[in-house]
Amino acid sequence: MKPVNVGLLGLGTVGGGTVNVLKRNAEEIARRAGRGIVITHAAARDISKARICDTTGITLTTDPREVVDNQDIDVVVELIGGDGLAKEMVVRAIENGKHVVTANKALIARHGNQIFAQAQKKGVMVAFEAAVAGGIPIIKAIREGLAANRIEWLAGIINGTGNFILTEMRDKGRDFADVLAEAQKLGYAEADPTYDVEGIDAAHKLTILAAIAFGIPLQFDKVYTEGITRITREDVAYAEQLGYRIKHLGVARRTAAGIELRVHPTLIPARRLIANVDGVMNSVLVKGDAVGPTLYYGAGAGAEPTASAVVADLVDVVRTLTSDPNNRVPHLAFQPDALHDIPILPMAQVETAYYLRLQAQDKPGVLADVTRILGDLDISIEAVIQKEPSEQDSSVAVIMLTRRVREEKMNQAIAHIEALAAISAPVMRMRMESLK
Ligand code: NDP
Ligand code: HSE
Numbered sequence: 066m067k068p069v070n071v072g073l074l075g076l077g078t079v080g081g082g083t084v085n086v087l088k089r090n091a092e093e094i095a096r097r098a099g100r101g102i103v104i105t106h107a108a109a110r111d112i113s114k115a116r117i118c119d120t121t122g123i124t125l126t127t128d129p130r131e132v133v134d135n136q137d138i139d140v141v142v143e144l145i146g147g148d149g150l151a152k153e154m155v156v157r158a159i160e161n162g163k164h165v166v167t168a169n170k171a172l173i174a175r176h177g178n179q180i181f182a183q184a185q186k187k188g189v190m191v192a193f194e195a196a197v198a199g200g201i202p203i204i205k206a207i208r209e210g211l212a213a214n215r216i217e218w219l220a221g222i223i224n225g226t227g228n229f230i231l232t233e234m235r236d237k238g239r240d241f242a243d244v245l246a247e248a249q250k251l252g253y254a255e256a257d258p259t260y261d262v263e264g265i266d267a268a269h270k271l272t273i274l275a276a277i278a279f280g281i282p283l284q285f286d287k288v289y290t291e292g293i294t295r296i297t298r299e300d301v302a303y304a305e306q307l308g309y310r311i312k313h314l315g316v317a318r319r320t321a322a323g324i325e326l327r328v329h330p331t332l333i334p335a336r337r338l339i340a341n342v343d344g345v346m347n348s349v350l351v352k353g354d355a356v357g358p359t360l361y362y363g364a365g366a367g368a369e370p371t372a373s374a375v376v377a378d379l380v381d382v383v384r385t386l387t388s389d390p391n392n393r394v395p396h397l398a399f400q401p402d403a404l405h406d407i408p409i410l411p412m413a414q415v416e417t418a419y420y421l422r423l424q425a426q427d428k429p430g431v432l433a434d435v436t437r438i439l440g441d442l443d444i445s446i447e448a449v450i451q452k453e454p455s456e457q458d459s460s461v462a463v464i465m466l467t468r469r470v471r472e473e474k475m476n477q478a479i480a481h482i483e484a485l486a487a488i489s490a491p492v493m494r495m496r497m498e499s500l501k
Contacts, residue, residue, distance in 0.1 A: 068101030069383050072132035072163075073123075074154055075144035076109040076116055078252035079168050079195065082368030083142065083375045084118035094376065098383040102376075104142075106132045117368060133158045140382055142375060143167040146256055148175050159184050159191070164386075166378040168195035168371055171260075174269035174285040177276075181396040188390035192378035197270040198223050198347040200370030201363040202377065207351060208277050208398040214353025216278040218318035220500055221349035222342050223270040225365030226253045226261035227293050227313040232343040235301045235311075241294070253345055253366040263292035264313065264328040271315035275326055278351070279319060279407065280399035284326070287409040291329035300422060300493060303464045304332050307448060309420075309497070310340040316498065323408035325415050332420050332466075332497040339500065350500060413473035418447070418497040421465045421479075426487040427454045432463065435488075438481045444470045460489050466497065 071087075073080055084104060087094065095101045107120065108129040126132065133141055133154050141158040145151045148171050155172065158165050159180070167173065173180070173193050184191045194204045198221065207216070222228050226248040233244040245262065248254045253261075260266040268288040276283045293313050304311050309332040318325040333340045338360055342348040347365030352358045364370035385393055395401060425431045432451070439446060445468040452462040467475075479492045 066100045068103045069098075069139045069386070070103060070105045070137050071379065072135060072138035072141045073104050073107040073144065074129045074132060074141065074151070075146070076107055076118070076120065077144065078117075078368045079371045079375065080107070080109070080144040081117035082372035083144065084120065084123070086369055086372040086376050087379075088119070090376075094380060098380045100383055102379050102383060106135055106138060108132050129154050130157070133161060133163070138163060139386070140164045140166060140379060142379070143169060143172075144375070145169075146171070148172045152176055155180060155191070156183065159187050159189055162187055162189060164189045164382045165191045166375055166382060167191065167193050168375055169193075170196040170266065170269035170273060174272040174283055177273070177283045177396075181401070184396065185401060190382050190385065190393060191396060192382055193273070194378045195371050195374035197273050198349055198361070199225060199363065199365040199367065200373045201347055201349065201361050201365070202374065203274070203349050203361050204277060206359075206361055207274065209394060211351065211353050211356060211359070212398070214355045216319070217352045217354060218316070219274055219278055219349060219351040220314050220316045220339070220498065221274070222312050222339065222347050223274075223315045223349065223365065224261050224264075224267045224313060225345035225347055225367070226255075226258065227264075227267070228342065228347065228365065229253060229345045230262070231293060231296070231301070231311060231313065234298060235305075236343075238298065248345075251345075252368060262294055264290040267313065267315045267328045271317055271326060271328055274315070274349070275317040275324065277398040278317060279324060280397070280404055281324065281407055282404050283397070284409060287326055289327040289329070289412040289415075293330055295493065296330050299462065300495070303422065303450070303462075304420065305335070306450065307464070307466060308335050309333060310335050311495065312340060312342075314498065319407075320410065322414065323410040325410050327412065327415065330495050332495055333500055337500050413471070413476070415472050416469050417472070418469045418499075419467045419475055420495040420497055421467065422493040423463045423465070423482060423488055424460050424490040425463050426489065427459050427461045428487065431485070431487040434485055435463070435482055438478055439467065442470075442474050442478050444468070444474060444478055458489070
């Protein structure tokens, strides 16, 4: 049978990896898909640049429109990134009746509702496995493998760059900026790395995971997002002393009042498997009512791990080319007319346990004042440690773990604590999850 012609937009980290994997495994991939899959055209900004892949036999252009409008191309793979040109090209490809594969989580999280509706109308597929957790087939696992379940919650380390930074800081005492520069060099980081370290990239991915887990529309603007830039080496060490690891987690949880959608640094018991996921690896824990907890693990970024997901999507698209568009797996797991508009909970209503680090004057009565504030608000303390006075100003670090409490109460408590004359710096707060 005639091979399927693919047009590639972007020849960077993921685009280059995709060319390499498709070429190296061409024969096996054709045996799986039932047809050959060949990249015939590709677009990049600079077509004379040295690449990680061999582009022999691929017609190169600097104009992605030439690829998207080419009548011989069956599937467009968008690996440019962002939601400017990439969105224009994806919309145009769908309009031209082409199937689309993308690794672009920003595009799907922010414009997926519109893109999927357009694709539905045109009878084409938009596949996006590579958009979440790199090489881990988490979209397929939740959308298809767990289709029998009512998903109760999921929690994941879903940004490779952030996890790489936290691991290197903890294990080797390396500097934040230095590790970030290395992640950029290795091709893990986003074009704008603040997306990685401020949690925006993880929020994009969590938006997608929550939609396919709970059957709700994509709602990126409702995700509570906190990055990893405020975490100090001291916090990492204190957490370890208390038996916890700090991980940058995305959490989506169904509660009676609505859905929690949040990305923030989180203390997790060190004995949990997910607490031991290090470096660029990602992991997602999904709790279904029938299956119980399930855990998925693999490389979260990088050329070939991500290409693995892109090529798997290509195989999926090729296998379903001749199937009835109304009988394909729905883009967001649930039938488009069966999505529910369950409210997303404001952060003030979310309940978690807390890690608090206070910088207090080393004098009698301060700890009593702090515990009184917490007690008055019914916040129970689970553990307290007080460190040696610092040499500079004789203040001491006090670390407290609390039991579960609503965020709005903790906000009140922190405001009162920070108002005490003996508290010399803003309170560092991190949420804790037992992930039981
Ligand atoms: P890169 O920056 O490495 O590659 C982007 C590619 O797009 C480059 O080849 C670039 O051309 C091309 N490009 C940019 N602008 C234009 C333009 N105006 N016209 C034509 N080509 C253009 O990005 P990545 O490969 O890292 O990321 C691609 C996508 O994959 C993003 O959405 C990212 O979020 C996602 N992703 C990335 C992962 C990773 O590990 N890197 C993992 C999972 C998803 P040129 O090379 O000439 O500059
Ligand atoms: N910048 C992203 C990360 C790429 O580090 O996880 C994979 O989505």
